[in-house]
Amino acid sequence: MKEDPSVIVIGAGLAGSEAAWQIASSGVKVTLFEMRPKKKSPAHHSSQFAELVCSNSFGALSSDRAAGLLQEELRELQSIVIAKADQHAVPAGGALAVDRSQFSKSITHELSSHPLIKIEREECPHLPNADQITILATGPLTSQSLAEDIKEFTGEKECHFFDAASPIITGDSIDFSKAFRASRYDKGDADYVNCPMNKEEYLQFHSELIKAEQAELKDFDKESALFFEGCLPIEQLAKRGIDTMRFGPLKPIGLWDPRWGDVNDKNIRILKRAHAVVQLRQEDKAGKLWNLVGFQTNLKWGEQKRLIRMIPGLSKAEFIRFGVMHRNTFLESPKLIEPSLQFINRKTLFAAGQLTGTEGYAAAIAGGWLAGTNAALLAKGLNTITLPPSTMIGALTNFVSNSQESLRVQNKKNFQPMPANFGLLPELDNRINNKRERYKQYRDRSLGKIKQLKETFITKTSSTKTI
Template sequence: MTPQIPPVTVIGGGLAGTEAAWQIAQAGTPVSLYEMRPVEKSPAHHTEELAELVCSNSFGAQSSDRASGLLHEELRRLNSIIIATADEHQVPAGGALAVDRALFSKTLTQKLANHPLVTFHRQPLNHIPSKGITVLATGPLTSTALASELQQFTGMEYMSFFDAASPIIVGESIDQNVAFLASRYDKGEAAYLNCPMNKEQYLHFREALCAAEQAELKDFEKESAKFFEGCLPIEELGRRGEDTMRYGPLKPVGLFDARLGDFRDPENKSKKPYAVVQLRQEDKQGQLWNMVGFQTNLKWGEQKRIFRLIPGLENAEFVRMGVMHRNTFLNSPELLDATLQFSQRPTLLAAGQLIGTEGYTAASAGGWLAGTNAARIAKGLTPLTLPKTTMMGALFDFIHSASPKHFQPMPPNFGIIPALAERVRSKKERYGVYRDRSLTDLALWKTQNQLHTATLKKDAQLV
C-alpha cells in the first residue's frame, strides 16, 4: 500500500502562492491554500480573486533576450501556470507581455478551485504551522499578526520600502485627436497611447506635480519610509530635477506620430515633443488604459486635477486612482537557502516579494521553485536549485548570497548572471548569448531531474 503524502500548506493567494499551490498539486501532493481575502482586505487589492495584479497589467518585456522575457521563457519551459495563463489572456502592449487582468485572475482562481488536490480556504492563517511543510507567500502586505510571528521566528525586523500603483483611465475619455497610437521605435504592435507635451506644457505640469498635496502616511510608515528605486512615485521623480521625468517614464525618444510625419526626418524635428506620457492598454477591448510610470502617492483629488493637465487627458475619467502602500520583505541572505527553504527550518519555504525579489514574473518564479521543492520534500526527495546561468537560478542565488547589510529587492537582470567565458562587446548580442546558454542549461537540468519532470507531466493529466 502506497503511504499517503501529507498535505502542504500554502499561505497567500498572490502570484507566488498561486504558482506554488499549482506546482505542488500537479506533482501529486495535496495542498491547502489559504487566502485572507475577502475576510481581511489589503490596502492595495480590489478583488477577491487569486493572483490579482495590483500595480500594472504588464509582466515586462517578452523578448527572450531581455531579462524579464528570459524569465518568461524559462517558466514556460517549466510549465508555469502563471505564464501559461498570461499567454492565454495577453493584450497588445508592443514588446511587453501584458494581460487582461480581470480575466487573468478569474481564470487562475477557477483553475485552482477546480483542482482535485487543492483545498481552498478563504480565511486568514495568522500563524506559521508548527508541523508539516509550509510555503509562505504572503507578499509585501503580510498581515500584522503573521508579520509579528515571522519577526519572532526569524529574530529580526522586517526591511521595508514603498511601492505605488498607477491610475487607470477610461479609453473613451482620452482625446485621441491629441494622443497618438505608437510603440517605442515602432517595436511590435502599436499598443500605447502617447500624449505629447511641448516644453511649456511639461514645465507647467512639473511645477503643479511638485507642489501637489500628498496622501498622509500612517505613523508606522513615516518611521520606515524608503522608496524602491525601480518604482518611484512620479512626484518623487519630478522633484529630483527638471529633466528627470524626461529621462525616465516621460522620455520622448523613439515615438513617432504618423499624423505629423516622422520626427527622425530633419524637416520635422521642430514637431518632436519635449516629453511624452504613455498609456498602456489594460484590457483586451482597449476600454481601459494604464498611465505608464505614474505610480503615485498624491491625494486622489490632486491626481485628477494635475493629470488632467496632460494634453489629451483634459477630460480623463479615472476608474482607479494611484495608491501607495508599504511593502515588507525578509533579509533573505540571512534566512533562506537557494532552494527557498529557511535554513533554521527546512520544511518552511518562502516565495514572492516577501523574499526580496521584484516584479510579477520573479514572484511567479519563486512560487514555482518553492512549490516544486515543497512537493519534493513531502515525497522524501532532495530539494532542487536551478543552474546559476539561468535567470531563475541567478535570482535565487542572489537573494541567498547577497550582502545582508545592503540587501534590497532585486528584479531580474543580466547583471546577476555569471559572466560569459568569452566577452561579447555588443550588449544585444551578449544578452542573446546569455539567453542561449540559459535555455540550454535549463534543458540539461530538466533531463538530469527526469523523475521530477516526469512526475509533473504525469500529474498534469489530473486537470
C-alpha cells in the same frame, strides 16, 4: 494509517498560486489559504487569486530582455501563471500585458477545480507547526499577526516598514570622462564611483529636484508614510535647505580627482574638491550594477530619469530599477533562506515571491514555481533542487538567498528588493562588447541550462513529477 503528505501554501497571489499548482501537479495535496474576502487587503479590489494590483504588464516579451527571458524560462518549466498570462494577453507593443479580470478569474477557476487543492478562505495568522511543510507567499502586504509571528521566528527586529529604495543603473552607462573611482579619504580600494558637481551644476540640480513631481502614494501607504531620519527621500533632504544634501549623501569631503587642481608657484599640484559629489555603490561582484547612494526617492520615474541624467557622468544612465517608496514586508532573505527557498533553520518552511525580496510579477511566479516544486519533492522524501545562477530564475534566487555569491556581494544591513536583470548573471566565457548580442548569448545559455534541467529532472523524478 498514515496520512498522505500534504503542503500548506499561505497566500494566493502570483507566487502562491503557482506554488499550489506545481505541488498539486506533482500529486501532492495542497491547502491554499487566502484571507480575502473575509479579511480585506488595502491594495486588492477582488477576492480572485493572482490579482494584479499595480499594473497589467509582466514586462518585455522578447527573450533577449531580462523580463522576457524570465517569462521564457517559466514557459519551459510549464508555469500555469505564465500560461494563463499568454492566454489572456492584450495588445501592449513588445510587452506581455493581460486582461486583469479574466486572467485572475481563470487562475482562480483552475486552482479551485483541482481535486488535490483545498481552498481555505481564512487568514492564517500563525506559522504552522515545524513538521508541516509550508510555503509563505504572502507578498508585501502580509497580515499584521502573521508578520509578527514571522518576526518572532526569524529573530529580525523589523520585517514590516515603509520602504524607500534608491535607483540602480548599469555600470557601462557611466561616463568615466567625468566620473572617477575613489573611496573617501582614499581609505581602502577605490570602491565607489564618484560624480563631481561644481557649484553651478549643484544649484541647478537642487532647483530642479525640489520642483520635481512626486508619485502619489496609495491610501494604504499614506497611513504609514513615516521615514527614518537616516533614510529620508532625497527630495525631502533637498527641501530642508540649499546645502542639506552637501552635508549628507552628496558631501564632497575626502574625495579628490587627480584630474582637478592647480599648480602653485613651487610647481606642486594642489588638488581641489568638488562642490558636491554623487556616489554610486557597486551592487554586484562584476560591477555591472550600481546603486546611487542616498538617493531613495518617491519621485515619478520620468522625473528620476530626467534628474539623474543631469548629474555629471550619468547623462546616458540606463536604469535597472527606479527608486521606489511604499509600505512593504520582505525578509532579510540572505540571512534566512537557502537557494532552494527553504529557511536555514526550518527545512520544512519555504518562502516565495515578493516576501523574499524579488521584484516584479514574473520574479514572484518564478519563486512560486521553485518553492512549490521543492515542497512537493520534500513531501515525497526526495532531494530539493536549485537552478543554475546562469539562468534568470537561479540568479534571482541566488541574490535573495545565503548563497556564497550573494553573501560576498550584498550589504546585509541594507538588503533591498531586486528585479530580473542581466547584471545578476555570471559573465560569458568570451566577452562580447555588443550589448544586444551579449544579451542574446545570455538568453541562449540560460535556456540551454533550463532544458538540461528539465531532462535531468524528468529522468530522476519521472514517476512523481512531470514538467
